[in-house]
Structure formats: structure tokens, C-alpha cells
Amino acid sequence: EGIVSNWEQKEMNILPREQCLVGIGTNEFAPKNNVTLAKFVTIIARMAGLTANPGCAACFYDVPVDAWYCGTLGAAVTAGLVYGVDENSFAPHEPVTREQIATMMVRLMAKDGPDITISAADTARLLAGFSDGASVSSWACAPVAQMAKEKVMTGRENGQFVPLGHTTRAEAAVALCRMAQKTLLLEQ
Numbered sequence: 526e527g528i529v530s531n532w533e534q535k536e537m538n539i540l541p542r543e544q545c546l547v548g549i550g551t552n553e554f555a556p557k558n559n560v561t562l563a564k565f566v567t568i569i570a571r572m573a574g575l576t577a578n579p580g581c582a583a584c585f586y587d588v589p590v591d592a593w594y595c596g597t598l599g600a601a602v603t604a605g606l607v608y609g610v611d612e613n614s615f616a617p618h619e620p621v622t623r624e625q626i627a628t629m630m631v632r633l634m635a636k637d638g639p640d641i642t643i644s645a646a647d648t649a650r651l652l653a654g655f656s657d658g659a660s661v662s663s664w665a666c667a668p669v670a671q672m673a674k675e676k677v678m679t680g681r682e683n684g685q686f687v688p689l690g691h692t693t694r695a696e697a698a699v700a701l702c703r704m705a706q707k708t709l710l711l712e713q
Contacts, residue, residue: 556695563594563617565626565697566601569633572705575600585615592617606632620691624665627678630704631668634675638708643671655686662688677703
């Protein structure tokens with residue numbers, strides 16, 4: 526359970542240098558544990574170099590002002606990287622889904638970066654490549670397709686994307702590493 530596989534370790538080599546995704550304790554990474562929305566937002570806020578802004582998280586009734594993630598969440602909201610699960614809630618302790626991280630990563634890649642928009646035809650074609658592509662939420666279709674196009678996020682077993690599947694720490698680390706590498710290539 527606590528061991529990171531060879532493919533995961535190879536993909537994650539860039540992340541410790543960026544101090545974006547750290548272990549959960551002394552020498553323990555817990556790759557199979559799920560990532561919560563609060564943790565993932567904190568990671569992308571750090572990657573974007575955002576300054577804490579706790580006041581901008583005040584619109585969410587389920588985010589205490591003294592929560593460890595309040596400042597990074599507020600910064601991510603201000604930067605347009607995240608919104609909420611609805612107008613007034615964020616569900617910070619819920620596991621982040623694969624379609625949610627795809628959406629946040631596309632927003633992060635687009636922030637001050639090159640245009641990475643994708644056409645409706647390409648979105649439909651790429652989603653059709655997953656046996657469950659039709660089950661991707663409408664708001665996540667273009668981001669999921671974009672992440673597939675850029676090979677930042679690939680499907681799981683049986684050719685499925687599993688859009689509502691919970692994201693493990695290993696999956697998040699690999700996707701973030703690929704995104705960081707892809708962003709560097711796009712900026713060159």
C-alpha cells in the first residue's frame with residue numbers, strides 16, 4: 526500500500542523539487558490514499574505561486590476561516606482556478622474526482638500560458654476514445670479531452686476515464702508532474 530511503483534516514481538521525480546506534493550508523515554507517501562479537494566487546491570495554488578488570500582474563501586459556508594487551506598483556496602478562487610461544488614459550498618474534505626482535477630489543471634495551464642483551447646469536434650472525438658466518455662459531466666468535457674490530448678491524464682483500465690472516480694495521491698502526483706513538464710514545453 527505505501528510503496529510507490531516504478532512508473533509512478535519515475536513520473537513524480539519533478540514534484541519533490543517543487544515542494545508541491547509532500548508525504549503524509551515521516552518517509553510515507555501513501556500513494557493509494559485519496560486526495561481531497563482542499564489538498565489538491567493547495568497543491569495547484571503552490572504550483573501557481575499564488576499568495577494566500579483567505580478572504581476570498583469566505584463565500585463558502587463549509588470553509589472555516591481558520592482552516593489550514595483557507596488562504597490557498599481563496600487565492601485559487603481569485604485566480605479563477607477553482608469555483609466550488611455549488612455557489613456557496615466547496616466540500617473541501619471530499620475526495621477530488623478525476624474530472625475535477627482535469628478541470629483545475631487546464632485552468633492552471635491556461636493561466637498566463639499559451640492558448641490551449643480545444644474545439645468541440647476534438648472534444649467529442651477524444652471523449653469517444655473512452656468507453657465511458659459520455660458520462661463526463663458537461664462542464665468537464667473540454668478539460669478532460671484537453672488533458673487526454675496533452676497526455677497529462679490517461680484512462681484507467683478497460684479504456685475508461687472514470688470521471689467521477691476518486692483520485693489517488695499517486696495519480697494526482699503523476700498528472701501534476703506531466704502537466705508541469707507539458708507546461709514547460711508549451712512555454713518554449
